[in-house]
Amino acid sequence: MIEFTSTRANPLVDPSLHVWGWEIPVYLFLGGLVAGLMAIAGWFLLMDRDRRAGSAMSWLPGLGLALLSAGMLALFLDLEHKPYVWRLYTSFQIASPMSWGAWILLAVYPALLGALLLCLPGSLRQAFPALAALSDRLRARVQAVRAIAWANLVLGGLLGIYTGVLLSALGARPLWNSAVLGPLFLASGLSSAAALVHLVARDPADGELLARADNGFLQAEIVLLALFLIGLLTATRVHVRAAGLVLGGPFTAAFWVGVVGAGIALPLLLQSLAVGHRIRHTPVAPLLVLGGGLLLRVVIVAAGQVSRWGPV
Amino acid sequence: MARFGMVVDTVRCVGCADCVVACMTENEVPEGRARDWIATEATGSFPDTRLEIRSERCNHCDQPPCVSCCPTGASHVEPFGRLVQITPELCIGCKACLASCPYDARFIHPRGYADKCTFCVHRVKDGLAPACVAVCPARCMHFGDLDDPHSEVSRLLASRRGHALLPEAGTGPRIFFLT
Numbered sequence: 439m440i441e442f443t444s445t446r447a448n449p450l451v452d453p454s455l456h457v458w459g460w461e462i463p464v465y466l467f468l469g470g471l472v473a474g475l476m477a478i479a480g481w482f483l484l485m486d487r488d489r490r491a492g493s494a495m496s497w498l499p500g501l502g503l504a505l506l507s508a509g510m511l512a513l514f515l516d517l518e519h520k521p522y523v524w525r526l527y528t529s530f531q532i533a534s535p536m537s538w539g540a541w542i543l544l545a546v547y548p549a550l551l552g553a554l555l556l557c558l559p560g561s562l563r564q565a566f567p568a569l570a571a572l573s574d575r576l577r578a579r580v581q582a583v584r585a586i587a588w589a590n591l592v593l594g595g596l597l598g599i600y601t602g603v604l605l606s607a608l609g610a611r612p613l614w615n616s617a618v619l620g621p622l623f624l625a626s627g628l629s630s631a632a633a634l635v636h637l638v639a640r641d642p643a644d645g646e647l648l649a650r651a652d653n654g655f656l657q658a659e660i661v662l663l664a665l666f667l668i669g670l671l672t673a674t675r676v677h678v679r680a681a682g683l684v685l686g687g688p689f690t691a692a693f694w695v696g697v698v699g700a701g702i703a704l705p706l707l708l709q710s711l712a713v714g715h716r717i718r719h720t721p722v723a724p725l726l727v728l729g730g731g732l733l734l735r736v737v738i739v740a741a742g743q744v745s746r747w748g749p750v
Numbered sequence: 751m752a753r754f755g756m757v758v759d760t761v762r763c764v765g766c767a768d769c770v771v772a773c774m775t776e777n778e779v780p781e782g783r784a785r786d787w788i789a790t791e792a793t794g795s796f797p798d799t800r801l802e803i804r805s806e807r808c809n810h811c812d813q814p815p816c817v818s819c820c821p822t823g824a825s826h827v828e829p830f831g832r833l834v835q836i837t838p839e840l841c842i843g844c845k846a847c848l849a850s851c852p853y854d855a856r857f858i859h860p861r862g863y864a865d866k867c868t869f870c871v872h873r874v875k876d877g878l879a880p881a882c883v884a885v886c887p888a889r890c891m892h893f894g895d896l897d898d899p900h901s902e903v904s905r906l907l908a909s910r911r912g913h914a915l916l917p918e919a920g921t922g923p924r925i926f927f928l929t
Contacts, residue, residue, distance in 0.1 A: 440791065440792065440793050441790075441791070441792040442789065442790070442791050442792075443789070443790045444787055444788070444789045444790075444806075445767060445770065445784070445787045445788045445789075446784050446787035446789075446806075446854075447782070447784070448782075448783055448784060448854075448857035449782065449783070449857065449858070450845070450848065450857065450858055451848065451854050451856070451857055452854070455848065455849060455854060457845040457848045457849055457858075458845065458849070516844070516845075517842050517843045517844055517862075518843025518844075518845065518858050518862040518863070519838075519841050519842050519843030519861075519862035519863045520842075520843070520862070522822075522839065522840070522841065522842050522843070522862075522863075523842050525822040525824070525840050525841075525842055526821055526822060526842060528822070529822060529823050531818075531820060531821055531822070531823055533818040533819075534818065534819050534820055534821045534846075535819070536819065536820075536821035536844060536846050537821035537822070539821075540821060607819060607850075608815070608819060608846065608849045608850045609815060609850070609852075609919070609920075610815060610849065610850050610851055610852035610919065611849060674918070743849065746852070746854075747852040747916050747918070747919050748852065748853070748854075748915075748916060749791070
């Protein structure tokens with residue numbers, strides 16, 4: 439028998455760590471979503487899909503910029519020492535994933551702005567003729583288009599992986615201590631972005647393509663989630679205890695019903711039937727995917743903070 | 751260069767919390783926060799039981815995860831005594847260091863920056879012991895250079911049985927508890 443008592447009662451730390459509330463899961467979700475949108479934008483540019491009438495590229499980079507800004511606002515709201523936020527950009531700490539993320543986020547903006555300039559929406563073309571002329575000149579240069587496409591693909595991939603590595607680098611929380619979190623959050627980000635484009639796309643061909651892609655991303659998520667749990671269950675006692683948080687512990691229902699059931703399995707079934715032309719495409723599946731993506735971050739962030747090396 | 755550490759004799763410690771009060775007074779720790787605390791751990795089954803009372807704080811680890819995760823360099827290892835310290839003017843309050851510490855030794859100061867035990871570096875630089883060590887009525891706490899084989903802490907560690915907290919976390923804690 440072990441009985442443990444402590445006189446410590448620090449806010450946000452005791453009785454169990456709860457330093458990150460809604461802001462960080464929202465930031466990680468929006469970061470992953472933007473990462474996926476960038477990857478899709480890069481792919482569309484490389485495949486010349488942006489030249490189709492009603493292509494999602496007319497709004498995708500702009501939406502990415504708006505969502506990224508909303509994510510960074512959530513991150514800012516989480517900071518406890520807000521007037522000093524600029525300190526993030528006065529140094530580069532090579533061992534700190536958060537420092538890497540700060541600089542990656544800074545590089546993401548120009549990449550998205552480049553994509554926006556290439557695929558300038560009609561309203562902006564009319565309002566800013568000089569921008570339209572610049573866009574036309576840029577579009578005429580194949581190398582520039584390819585450079586912007588690859589920048590979006592690469593930075594999207596880095597941003598998506600970073601959202602997972604941010605947590606997995608914090609070894610003091612056994613639930614997060616898994617190298618699978620980076621690829622898992624990347625797959626989830628790609629899936630959420632595909633679902634969003636599927637949901638909003640005016641071109642039915644874009645919607646169909648993204649629904650098919652989303653099915654692949656959702657299957658990858660299932661494999662990665664399985665690997666994540668297997669990795670924890672085959673590690674040390676504290677990691678097995680951490681896995682128990684979603685395997686019978688307080689986060690079991692949210693994880694299995696919300697994330698796996700409603701967020702992955704059900705939309706995968708619905709979208710598989712839809713792309714097989716057995717049922718019509720509806721907003722239900724993509725909305726479930728988006729909700730599942732957010733809930734995945736909420737569960738992982740909350741459960742991870744509860745997991746610990748020391749006495750429970 | 752010194753590598754400061756601490757040795758706490760749990761056989762002598764009575765859990766009076768004088769160390770906690772001294773720390774709060776010396777460092778003006780805000781109300782409701784604690785840089786050090788008393789942990790009590792009872793193990794075994796009757797009649798084979800054991801009680802360990804520990805005065806705990808930041809372990810000033812040799813491989814501090816709070817330093818490596820800090821995005822601004824606010825958490826750093828000070829050359830003097832290789833102590834883990836925080837520069838409030840660099841801290842953005844992201845709380846990554848709180849999440850990275852397996853000992854949960856850090857907290858957020860009401861002014862917004864991360865805070866924790868400094869081993870009373872301002873006193874140590876003046877040749878004094880940390881406040882918690884200086885006031886201990888049971889004289890169970892000892893402070894010194896772990897790299898100096900003739901220091902009191904090194905001699906205690908060489909002559910007595912003891913343990914660090916969560917050595918399996920791999921951070922190299924520099925506080926040892928004699929049993």
